[in-house]
Amino acid sequence: MRPALTLLLLLTFAWLCYGQNETNHWYFGEEAGMNFVRGKRQILTDGKMTAPAGCTSISDANGNLLFYSDGNTIYTSDHQVMTNGDNLQGNVNHFQNSIIIPKPKTPGVYYLFYSKNFNPPPNSGLFYAEIKFDAANPKGIVTSRSSLLRSLSSHRISAVHHTDGSSIWLATLHQNPYEKNAVNRFSVFKIDDTGIIQPPVVHTGKTTVSNTGVMKFSPDGTKLAVADYGQSDIFLYDFDASTGKLAHKTTIFTDMMIFTPTNPLGLAFSPDSKKIYFSAREVITRSAITQYYIDKPPTTPPTLDEKKRIYTSTDVHFGSLQLAVDGNIYVSIFENNRPIDLEDGIVSQSELGVLKFPDDEDTPVQYEHLSVSLGGKKASKGLPNFIQSYFRNRIIANDECVFENIDFKVDGYTTINAVAWDFGDGTTASGLQTNHTYTSPGNYTVSAEITFNGSTTTVYKDLNIFALPNLVPNQRLVQCDPDNNGTDYFNLTQITSKITSDPSLQFTYYESLADAQSASNALSNPQAYQNKQNPQTLYIRAVNENDCVQIAAFEIESVFVSVPSLTPLIVCEDSDGVVANSQGTFDLATYAAAIRNQLSLAPAAVLNFYRSQTDAQTLNNPIPASFTSPSTTVWLRIDLPTGCGGIQSSQLIVNATPVINLQTEYTLCIDPSKHPPVILQGDPSNDRFEWRDALGQVVSTQANFQLQRIGKYNLTVYKTENGILCSNNRDFLVVNPSIPSIQSWEATATGDATFDVLIEVSGNGNYEYSLDDLSYVGSGNSHNFQGVPPGIQTVYIRDISRCEPAIQQEITLLGFPSFFTPNNDGQNDVWRIAGAQPSFFQDIDIKIFNRYGRLLHRMNTYTADFGWEGIFNGKVLPPDGYWYSAKLTDFKGKVIQKTGNISLVRN
Template sequence: MLYKYRFLLWALLFTLATYGQGETSNWYFGNGAGITFNNDGTVTPLTNGRLDTFEGCASISDAAGNLILYTDGIRVFDRNHNIMQNGNNLYGDPSSTQSAIIVEKPDDPNILYIFTVDTKTFEEDPDRGFNYSVVDLSLNGGNGAITQKNINLLADCSEKISAVVKDCFDKSIWVVTLGFDSDQSTSFDAYYAYEVSNLGVNPTPVKSTFADLEILDPRGYLKFSPDGSILAAAHAFSGLHLYDFDTNTGIVSNPQIIEISDENTSSYGIEFSPNQQFFYVLSSGIPDPDVPQDPSSSLLQYDLTAADISSSELVLDKRSIFRGALQLGQNGKIYRTIAESYLRGTPYLGVIENPNEAGNAANYVHNAIFLNNRNATQGLPPFIQSFFDRIDLVRNPDGTTSSSLSICDGEQFTLEGDNVPNATYVWEKDGVVLPNTGHTITIDPASIADSGRYSLEITPNDPGECPIVGEAFISVNPLPTAQPLLLVQCDAASTNSTDGLTSFNLEQAILDDAYTYFFYESLIDLTSDNPIPNPVGYTNTNAFDQTIYYKIVDNNGCEDFEELQLRVRSIVLTDGERSFYACDDNPNNQLLEGIFDLDDIIQSNYPNQDVNLYASLEDASLEQNPLSGMYLTQSTSIFARVEENNECEDVDMLNLVVNPTPELSFESEFIWCTDGQPLIITAPNGYDQYRWYHETENGIQEIGNQQEVPISALGNYVLEVGYTYTNADGTFECFNETGFEVLPSNRAILENIRVEDISDNNIVEVFVSGDGDYEYSVDGINYQDSPLFENIAPGFVTVAVRDKNGCGISKKMISVIGYPKFFTPNGDNYNDTWQILGVDSQFQPESLIQIFDRYGRLMAQISPTTTGWDGTFNNAELPASDYWFKVSLEDGRIFKGHFTLKR
């Protein structure tokens, strides 16, 4: 059997007159978070803590539950939450899984040892290994002081630390960590157990080596079972191990690998159930727990009594959160941290309510403890696990045991310890000795005053046997108080509104959601607990008035009952008492649906009244599925239920009428020729109303209310069209609107025309300005988008620029200068003269043209204003030949060339 009760609580090691786990009463952790355990087993959040740690932390209180100190491994805070004298710069690390654990010196409650483990978080971060510091509580007015600091025990170690009492006669404590066997070790392969006795800390450890386990990852918790017989180690990515531990010698042996079959295989937080049958593991599954991306964590349970522990794995919880710690509390429940990522925690703790139970009966509750907006991160304080080695005194009806019990005022409870022949039994409640001396104690009936912590010390007659200690946390809860209730229903849903019979929603009698309600037709049904199976839609059996009964049950299972009077009020439902109108929400689909502001309907038509709206008469009768807010519907009827003091006064039928909204199709852009007349825009036919708006810097201005509107400004505009409906309630209008933009255009302004002529490839390029979209032509017929023209024949060209939006054409005549390559002066009136092209009396008339024969003699000198040279010299025809020319243009250009005279 892997669990046994043979170790005395830590407090009993110092004085048999003191009971309990007061040393574990106060926990401080995370970002200023904390909890304290009350005598009745409940937990109260603390907000006075000063820790700010991602992981490691440690706390300790005295046997009576008064805080002594707490630490993150670097700073030590005293009972008043001030940094203890000399309490800075301890060699722990808040980024270590377990940065510290606190151990009292046997036989000297004024001396405490803070053992710390360091870790390396970046390249330059020193790793100072395993150390301890000494606290003397007799100094500094009882607030304590650090008298010795950072005494080194190991040069390097993992992030793990745990402690357990040696045995009930030897007052020593074992403090254990995982480190390296030697400087040549490549993985963590040795457990070091240091004994703390009344002589102090023995620096020579008991070393147990395991070179074949390949433990590379330093992260994860180290935890003893409460009786010290098992040592469990979570090694993150390096696996999960259980070992046997010999509390007499400090030797760790018999490693057993727990194979995690769940997809989240990286073990971190671990804990044992109080009865040591079950082992709990928090495992994560992201590639690297230090990278807060897509986290996933699983809460696993293993049965240590199973032949194959790994195969007993059960998943109690799996969700997208980060890794975390597990820690057993003095009330027998196991607490879990809940973090979103490495850097971001949450203000909640999860709780395993019944860790001694298998599977779902363990009852894991997520977000069970609210920490008053102080965040838990990944770590919880570890304690000497022997504090939790005690028997449960609550015997459950199924034969199981537990350490806590919640009952109601007036009920009875019995606590029971082991029946050891000839043993001495000492019972206490909250530290006060009770007169009972047997192995059981019964309180009947129990009152609120009987809540508290009950302790039992069983001292065997054989002085060689260890005493047995048990504890129970009893919470006696007050009974809720039920009051006589009245439920008045309007008989509007039935076919006969005068018969006094109708449907009730009995749940409308619920006044406080903190209670669970049950309803009964008679006292006999109440006594036999035969509730009405469907309280929603219950039809009364006595016309107009009927008395039934209800029972309220609080979260603790405490209950009370009273009468519920049902009363029926006959009403006359008038068809269409009021009508309300809306416009079609989307005129472009096939559904005629509109949006009604139901809250406005209630406020405007039922001021200062208790009114709810419903889609059907049945819903109105049963007060289920109420309507509110912006309600999208087709034309329909709804129902208004009017109440006063939760009593139905009336039911009204309301007509919701949806009128068609105009469909509107309209251009999104219009072009206005800004150098012309105002733009006239015409809206489509078929509407009752037209409204035109211009969006300006000063707001939206209405500019017209007719079908046509003149516009003489650029910008954004809105056209609104509407239908007008006239009914008995007056005039109702539905509008639709669309936006459009007026963009500018105009005729082009010819800024420049570039001509490259007197070449084999004459080029014309047009440069313009203006708001239009332009196209270009050099013949007035064929237009192109490019303003560049090539291979233009010499002569006179009219350049045209046309606005594509129809705002007009700009034109200009230009000359492209060139010359004929030959001429034939034969009198046929075709090519009879030779003249420079592109110059005339209008274009460069002062230009000079000279013609030479092949010997350079001047044959003629002509003006561009004439018809040209006729091929004669001194009125005599010259022979066919090549002739040369020189042109001096009026613009200063000079060019030469030759041509042929043909006969």
């Protein structure tokens, strides 16, 4: 066959077989590329295009690359600039600056739509070029270019199939010529075998604040979404794919937090068209990917019921999102050196992110950040723009377990006439819907050759067929029967270690196979199941992480083994380190070793203690080797390599603590010989006594102990009970009584030469008082001495019972008259300080001043007793107020200082 004829046949076949393989090749970013072969991603590094934002590419129906473009340059399949395909002047910084649409029913003819925004018009708007493939131009040729479709600038272009399955709708959002600066005008063009139909269907929608933000059709052609980067909105429209008409459905409010505007940028629909995923910038340094459920009714204000945050980052920003034929949504990632400007200043990344399971109702969507390495090439802000209905052609089936009957069906953008299935395991089938059961676990690639409108296409889906849990059947769980009645409690969970080594399995237990198969009537307490017959067959149902189920039968049997009575284990009450709490600490490891010797058990025997017989049977709540408890009964279980070795009860006994009835402190008078003896008594129920002093020396072994001197002491008592000796001890102090103290004293002058002195004492005794340590008076905690002469006096205080130490204190009695009347009547004629005498003080300095601070009179140690008669320089001073300053130092160096006012009165 001649080459030209071969090419013509291939092109004709390409028209007949359009489906989703047209989206297999992706070229984007800085020479980055991907190819999806049989639904599996391959990384391409042969691209020659540098696209900072928008781009588009197309393959033939068999998935062979035809050409790609950034809206300015068209590249052929061998990565050369196509003839007439350079300098189209499309704006490469637009997120959706271009899209390729094959001319329906016209083999080898394609349109490239691209946007310009060069001023003045007509250099701004939506333009298109026509590309042709034929025998003369096997790599394609641009036959026409720069054809104006829409004179108003547009940054958003998307396309979807007409309901007839052949024609295609091209939608663009642009400025409204009737509203200044309003971007709310949709022009929807129908493209069929006659070309681009004019005029377009025009619709005025919601006004977008920004030209930045992606617009996309849903794969099923029923929705159109517009992201407005200038505000926190995504406008969602209903689309009629038969008429091209739009109707506003809802506005998605993209903010997730109060006072945190979320500006949407890229978006993509899930393959089932039920969810929208969008990228957004929340703040200058944080970006996010969010999921929105279309089918959930919107709330006012919107709530998180409709939206779900998938991922956030403060390191990078997220750009375009694009659905691929493998069912995943890919995310372009970039760093922005100029956060406010998306037109330039970005740092490209060498990886993409990917959203997996975007429409799976059973598996939550999973985002894998920076998980798709581009082989050294780099992504930018954009990803290729495709006719979105290509992605509706898909196989619908769920991952299942081996031996499960799986339903298969296909979905397409037009009526499907026939489907030929290949399940990837050598089995085929036909029909729009079918089912299949896999008999071996593994990964299978399922293909479906779809026929519609006389054309065919093949779609693929990877299925994971999960293995069933691996169980060893017919295992046996043997129980010890203490009373030989054949009815006992079993811990059924103990069987799991015998039937599987997989710790991740979830188990339920059943009495019948039918219940296990239907997962009904599961045993409510498998940790303590009482058998109904002996032996008895039960069933375990195991479920793995993939919800695959396996059932196995196992047998339980109760066996009687006689165990001799056990010697009780006895401890002292203080063995737990706490006295008088009625508990002890039992060393069960040593006890078990003794029982092992008593019963001559082999080293392989396993001994464990339990709180109850049921716990021992079910192996629940084993007691630790060091066990603190009051006196109690425990149950020993012996397990032998050959099976149950028996269950027997044992007594754990806590001996009572020997009694000590002592106080922590006793008081011994200063002179014990003058007082009745103080004798402490050890409790007579004890067998032995040890009284020790502060040095630890035993000072008495008698039951009673007489206190003779102060200090720290200890009593240890011993008592033998249940064959073991227990002890108790108590520290106590012997102290002298506390020393009383003078709480306060107050002297009141009763004349020039005497005082009343009130003494108050703080202490625990009954006290008497004296001024000469010979004659004592009074009784109690206070006493008032009357007529006490001025000067330095000593007050003596002692306990009437003579138990406490006696105390004494010197007090200084000085009288400072507040007035005097020098009229020679013999009363108050002289102002003097009572008690200011040389016999009491080694130094006396007294000064008299008038109200102006002038020194009028001064007295010292030798003249103080003469006083002041109100005379200055031989002149009698008039009645007035005067001031004094006194400083007195006694023979012990104690200084008394006082200042005050004097009234001089003359009649």
